Amino acid sequence: MEAYASGKLGAQAIPFASTDRIIAIGSDRMMAAVAKARRDVLAKYLKETHVAIGSINSPMQCMMKEICAQCLQPHVDPATGKTTYVFSCFNQDQPLDQVDFGALAQRLAQNGVQEKLTALWIDRCLKLLPPERKAA
Secondary structure, three states: OOHHHOOOOOOOOOOHHHEEEEEEOOOHHHHHHHHHHHHHOOOOOOOOOOEEEEEOOOOOOOOOOOEEEEEEEEOOOOOOHHHHHHHHOOOOEEEOOEEOHHHHHHHHHOOOHHHHHHHHHHHHHHHHHHHOHHHH
C-alpha cells in the first residue's frame, strides 16, 4: 500500500489520497498491520477523516447469533480507553481503531486443538474409504 501511495509502482489509476474508506479482510495479523500502517507509514497519504473497517473472523459455533460468546470481541475506545464487547458473529465489520488485536489472536486460537483433531479424523476417514468411493 505504501509503494502504491508513494507512486513507486507508477501512475495511480485511483489516487490513494482520495481514499475515504478502507476495508481490511484477511488474517488478524494482516488487519493489525493495516491498522498500524494507517497511523504510521500511510498517514501522510490518507485523508484524516477516512474510515477503516476490519472484517473480524468469527468461529460461529453457536450459529444462533449472540448466544455462545465464542466470538466475543473486546473493543477499546482510542479516545477514552474504555473497553466494550461485541459479538463478532452478529457484527463482523468493526472499526479497526477499536479492535483489540491481541485478544482477537487469542480468541482465534481457542479452537486450535479441536481443528487439528478434526483434520486428523478427516484424513483418517478419507484413507479408509474404498477406492471406488474416493473423489477424483
